[in-house]
Amino acid sequence: MLKLIKSLSAAVLLSVVTLSGAQASGGGVELKSVNWQHTGLFGTYDRAAAQRGLQVFQEVCASCHGLKQVAFRTLQDLGFTEDEVKAIAKEYTFEGGPDDDGEMFERSGKAFDKFPDPFANEKAARASNGGAFPPDLSLIVKARVGFENYLYSLMTGYEDAPADFDLTEGMNYNTYFPGHQIAMPSPISDEAVEYSDGTKATVDQMSKDVTVFLAWAAEPKLEARKHMGLRVILFLLVLTGLFFAVKKKIWSELK
Amino acid sequence: MSFEPKNPVVKWVDTRLPIIGMLHHALYEYPTPKNLSYWWTFGSLAGVMLVVQIVTGIVLSMHYTAHVDMAFDSVEHIMRDVNYGWLMRYMHANGASMFFVVVYLHIFRGLYYGSYKAPRELLWWLGLVIFLLMMATAFMGYVLPWGQMSFWGATVITNLFGAIPVVGESIVTWLWGGFSVDNPTLNRFFSLHYLLPFVIVGVVILHIWALHTTGSNNPTGIEIKDKQDSIPFHPYYTVKDLFGLGVFLIIFCGFLFFAPNILGHPDNYIPANPLVTPAHIVPEWYFLPFYAILRAVPDKLGGVMLMFGAIAVLFALPWLDKSRVRSARYRPIYKQLFWIFLIDCIVLTYVGGKPAEEPFILIGRLATAYYFIHILILLPLVGLYEKHKPLPASISESVLDKKTSAEEAGNA
Numbered sequence: 001m002l003k004l005i006k007s008l009s010a011a012v013l014l015s016v017v018t019l020s021g022a023q024a025s026g027g028g029v030e031l032k033s034v035n036w037q038h039t040g041l042f043g044t045y046d047r048a049a050a051q052r053g054l055q056v057f058q059e060v061c062a063s064c065h066g067l068k069q070v071a072f073r074t075l076q077d078l079g080f081t082e083d084e085v086k087a088i089a090k091e092y093t094f095e096g097g098p099d100d101d102g103e104m105f106e107r108s109g110k111a112f113d114k115f116p117d118p119f120a121n122e123k124a125a126r127a128s129n130g131g132a133f134p135p136d137l138s139l140i141v142k143a144r145v146g147f148e149n150y151l152y153s154l155m156t157g158y159e160d161a162p163a164d165f166d167l168t169e170g171m172n173y174n175t176y177f178p179g180h181q182i183a184m185p186s187p188i189s190d191e192a193v194e195y196s197d198g199t200k201a202t203v204d205q206m207s208k209d210v211t212v213f214l215a216w217a218a219e220p221k222l223e224a225r226k227h228m229g230l231r232v233i234l235f236l237l238v239l240t241g242l243f244f245a246v247k248k249k250i251w252s253e254l255k
Numbered sequence: 256m257s258f259e260p261k262n263p264v265v266k267w268v269d270t271r272l273p274i275i276g277m278l279h280h281a282l283y284e285y286p287t288p289k290n291l292s293y294w295w296t297f298g299s300l301a302g303v304m305l306v307v308q309i310v311t312g313i314v315l316s317m318h319y320t321a322h323v324d325m326a327f328d329s330v331e332h333i334m335r336d337v338n339y340g341w342l343m344r345y346m347h348a349n350g351a352s353m354f355f356v357v358v359y360l361h362i363f364r365g366l367y368y369g370s371y372k373a374p375r376e377l378l379w380w381l382g383l384v385i386f387l388l389m390m391a392t393a394f395m396g397y398v399l400p401w402g403q404m405s406f407w408g409a410t411v412i413t414n415l416f417g418a419i420p421v422v423g424e425s426i427v428t429w430l431w432g433g434f435s436v437d438n439p440t441l442n443r444f445f446s447l448h449y450l451l452p453f454v455i456v457g458v459v460i461l462h463i464w465a466l467h468t469t470g471s472n473n474p475t476g477i478e479i480k481d482k483q484d485s486i487p488f489h490p491y492y493t494v495k496d497l498f499g500l501g502v503f504l505i506i507f508c509g510f511l512f513f514a515p516n517i518l519g520h521p522d523n524y525i526p527a528n529p530l531v532t533p534a535h536i537v538p539e540w541y542f543l544p545f546y547a548i549l550r551a552v553p554d555k556l557g558g559v560m561l562m563f564g565a566i567a568v569l570f571a572l573p574w575l576d577k578s579r580v581r582s583a584r585y586r587p588i589y590k591q592l593f594w595i596f597l598i599d600c601i602v603l604t605y606v607g608g609k610p611a612e613e614p615f616i617l618i619g620r621l622a623t624a625y626y627f628i629h630i631l632i633l634l635p636l637v638g639l640y641e642k643h644k645p646l647p648a649s650i651s652e653s654v655l656d657k658k659t660s661a662e663e664a665g666n667a
């Protein structure tokens with residue numbers, strides 16, 4: 001038993017050591033840390049925050065950023081009803097067709113559609129954004145070292161550049177962006193959106209809300225995963241306990 | 256207990272193809288040392304992981320598209336739209352890491368107890384071949400999601416072959432199927448990533464065949480001498496391995512369900528872009544020690560040769576280690592060297608994940624030097640000059656000694 005514990009600690013040690021290696025590319029400034037409701041063993045997405053975050057995304061981010069992996073139908077996960085989802089999808093237009101005459105036509109969005117890209121292609125996006133290419137946000141939370149905390153820190157990290165900092169024309173200073181020069185100007189200001197649930201739309205609040213929404217967009221199966229994980233591990237604990245008892249019994253008969 | 260089937264169907268089959276008799280032999284007649292510790296569980300755990308990887312991999316390949324324009328999105332399709340696709344993908348991605356954890360522990364077990372020594376040299380070699388095949392498979396698998404680390408990892412590693420004098424450049428072009436890592440590269444990697452696991456299965460069969468010919472080594476490192484020393488594999492080791500499997504699965508599921516991305520790299524959730532190089536190109540954690548060795552030499556060819564040499568020297572281990580005693584339990588000096596070597600490998604892993612700057616360059620070079628010093632110099636010397644502790648007369652005697660000393664400790 002002692003040896004087993006030794007071996008387990010060896011395995012854990014190995015993973016911890018290598019982890020610290022694997023995350024070596026994190027860097028520089030320490031991120032702001034928020035206690036997100038969806039972290040931890042039992043964490044679930046804050047539905048109200050995510051719904052507000054969707055509003056921030058639609059009214060602010062979506063003018064430059066895509067969300068191409070996310071289908072409208074999946075918004076039901078955030079507590080929207082089927083009709084609400086259809087209404088959200090309807091706000092967007094898509095190219096349909098070809099029809100029987102071979103013509104393409106415009107149609108309104110359906111639940112099965114995914115969020116459309118704001119620009120026709122990368123060149124169009126760069127032309128409208130001073131040469132910068134706004135990344136698709138579907139996986140942004142998982143695609144940055146620091147995850148949710150990075151996004152939140154970035155959103156709230158705009159400041160005036162220090163006097164000795166050489167800021168390139170057209171760029172913006174952000175404490176948390178690697179190199180501190182970011183092409184995106186501070187995207188939100190207080191009261192940039194009007195929340196229907198009466199929450200005060202401060203920069204801090206909106207940043208948190210849109211981060212929750214994008215965390216869900218990046219990992220929509222998080223709740224199903226943890227739910228299954230708890231049951232699987234509980235089952236394995238019982239099963240392993242039984243194996244241990246059987247092992248003891250069988251080996252005790254050995255002279 | 257020889258195999259004499261009573262059941263007429265079993266009898267009919269077995270006189271034509273003695274497959275049931277073979278299983279019977281492996282489970283009941285194949286003598287296993289009675290003193291195997293839990294360190295001997297990792298072999299069967301590796302076998303389980305190979306099956307897990309193959310099964311999840313086959314399911315994933317049903318939904319994956321091997322094309323540069325679609326691969327990334329098809330993985331997201333698996334994560335979002337395919338029923339339990341997220342489960343399959345996370346199981347496969349974390350399973351690769353778990354496979355390596357288990358195999359590394361299995362290898363270090365072999366190093367500690369001298370399992371590579373005569374008559375188990377071929378068993379050791381086959382194990383190393385499996386390890387090499389695993390590395391090739393894992394590397395190509397990591398390219399398939401076509402994220403930034405996939406693309407740039409593939410670019411860095413395939414470029415290593417460019418270090419070969421004269422023909423290097425042609426070989427790299429041939430590997431790529433073009434003049435950069437592109438669609439032909441992705442396609443062949445997918446093909447080979449599907450093929451190699453079955454090659455591994457073949458070598459695993461040879462590995463087990465060799466094992467069953469020489470028999471398992473054991474913590475004392477002395478061979479089975481009579482019936483007192485051995486027990487049948489079933490039920491004793493089947494149930495012991497099942498318990499080990501249970502504990503292992505709990506750890507595996509901890510990663511799988513609660514931290515599925517912690518062993519990966521965030522950059523691989525950014526679609527591959529040949530025009531943007533990531534700030535730090537880092538391989539998966541299980542390649543980090545070799546990556547550190549590669550980077551320890553300022554010369555490209557030298558680094559590549561050293562990296563491959565790090566594995567090549569392991570093949571020579573049975574002849575480099577001159578000691579006639581197998582187990583480190585009775586080798587006081589080798590035992591300490593073993594732990595230093597293990598720490599050295601952990602240091603290499605750590606350095607491999609750090610950017611190439613001081614002090615990591617210096618630490619990496621020292622650790623690389625020690626890796627080779629241990630295997631090429633210390634191991635042969637220690638084997639010649641070390642005075643080993645007295646060996647027990649037999650396995651059963653060592654087991655009895657342990658029991659009595661435990662009882663004495665209990666009485667005291």
